[in-house]
Amino acid sequence: MAGHNKWSKVKHIKAKEDAKKSKIFTKHVRAIMTAAREGGGNPDANAALRLAIERAKADAMPMQNIQRAIDKATGNLEGVTLSEVSYEGYGPGGVAIMVECLTDNKNRTVAEIRHAFKKAGGSLGTSGSVAWMFEKKGIVVVSRSDKDDEVMEVAIEAGAEDIKELDEVLVIESSPEDFNNVLEAVSDIDGIEIIESNVQLVATNESEVDDEIAEKVEKLIEVLEELDDVQNVIHNMA
Numbered sequence: 001m002a003g004h005n006k007w008s009k010v011k012h013i014k015a016k017e018d019a020k021k022s023k024i025f026t027k028h029v030r031a032i033m034t035a036a037r038e039g040g041g042n043p044d045a046n047a048a049l050r051l052a053i054e055r056a057k058a059d060a061m062p063m064q065n066i067q068r069a070i071d072k073a074t075g076n077l078e079g080v081t082l083s084e085v086s087y088e089g090y091g092p093g094g095v096a097i098m099v100e101c102l103t104d105n106k107n108r109t110v111a112e113i114r115h116a117f118k119k120a121g122g123s124l125g126t127s128g129s130v131a132w133m134f135e136k137k138g139i140v141v142v143s144r145s146d147k148d149d150e151v152m153e154v155a156i157e158a159g160a161e162d163i164k165e166l167d168e169v170l171v172i173e174s175s176p177e178d179f180n181n182v183l184e185a186v187s188d189i190d191g192i193e194i195i196e197s198n199v200q201l202v203a204t205n206e207s208e209v210d211d212e213i214a215e216k217v218e219k220l221i222e223v224l225e226e227l228d229d230v231q232n233v234i235h236n237m238a
Contacts, residue, residue, distance in 0.1 A: 028056035029069045030231050031198065033102065036073035037084070038199045039180065047183045048197050073102070087113050088130040091122040091220050093213035096130035096236045098201055103229040112227050120220035133236055134201040137161075138179025140172040140186055143193040151186055158185035169195060173202070203236035 031052040039046035043053055049070070056066050071077045085106055087099045097117075103109040114124045142151055144167075151170060152163050159178030164171040174182045176199045183197050209217065217237050224233045 024059050025056075025061050025065065028052065028059065028061050029065070031196075032056060032066060032069040033073035034198050034200075034231060036070045037102075038176075041070045041074040041076070047180050047187060048199075051183070051187065051194060051197055085109065086131070087124060088127070089113075089117050089122055089124040090130065091117070091235065091237075092120060092216035093207070093209040095122075095207050095209060095213070095217050096133045096203070097122070097217075097220070097224075098130065098134055098232075098234040099224055099230055100201075100232040100234070101229045102231050109227075109229045112229070113224065116220060116223045116227070120216060120223070122220060130236075133205060134203055134234060136176050136199060137202040138174040138176050138182060138199050139196065139202070140174075140179075140183050140194060141196040142170045142172065142186060143195060144168055144170060145192060147189060147192055150189060151192060154185045154189060155182055158182045200232060201234040203234070205236065206238035207236050208238050 032049065035046060035049035035052045039048055041049070043050040053066055057063075068077070072082065075082065082102050082104050083106065085101050085103060087101065087110065089097055089099075091097045099113055101109050101113075110124075117124045140155070144165075145151075148165075148170060151172075152160075155163060155172045155174075158174075158181045160172050160174045160182050161178075162173040164173075172182060172186065179199050183194075186192070187194065214237060217235065221233050221235065224230055
């Protein structure tokens with residue numbers, strides 16, 4: 001019996017580890033697909049894709065999974081036709097939420113997203129209802145270090161429009177057109193860690209909410225991000 005209990009525990013731990021790995025791989029797949037859609041499937045000509053692949057490899061993601069994500073994003077996956085589609089709505093507390101998807105069945109996708117919004121006490125809106133609250137920006141997030149001054153100087157020279165100095169990271173914003181220049185310039189600095197890099201929607205005005213509402217919004221975002229067709233979830237919660 002003791003052996004049985006021990007095996008059950010090992011299986012439980014393995015299941016948790018597998019689930020954790022699956023979540024990490026899903027995150028990498030989305031990053032790779034976003035980068036490939038924005039800048040093409042050639043990592044030599046797409047700095048964001050190159051970095052996304054490097055991060056995936058560092059977490060032991062198989063190369064076949066990486067290539068499949070690139071093929072899926074660039075429309076080179078045989079027998080699969082995917083469409084980019086965005087949905088917009090309001091979460092708890094009136095927080096504006098944009099959901100970017102890549103799907104082979106829009107009816108399935110919209111039904112899943114509508115259900116998630118409704119269950120959270122929010123509502124799926126019509127096209128244009130919240131999109132005006134966001135704009136596309138190139139984003140590079142770098143861990144803070146003793147090279148912060150160099151990072152900021154290089155980024156500005158390469159075309160960065162704004163740099164937010166947070167406790168643990170620098171968030172560098174640029175126009176989508178200057179994103180690759182900024183990313184490559186920052187990547188060339190030795191000894192820095194780039195945590196995130198992509199072109200994404202950014203809220204033009206943030207919405208202040210209390211802790212209770214924030215918790216509900218975060219739960220909705222988590223549910224949305226677990227849907228297979230969802231690539232990115234962007235909100236304007238402060």
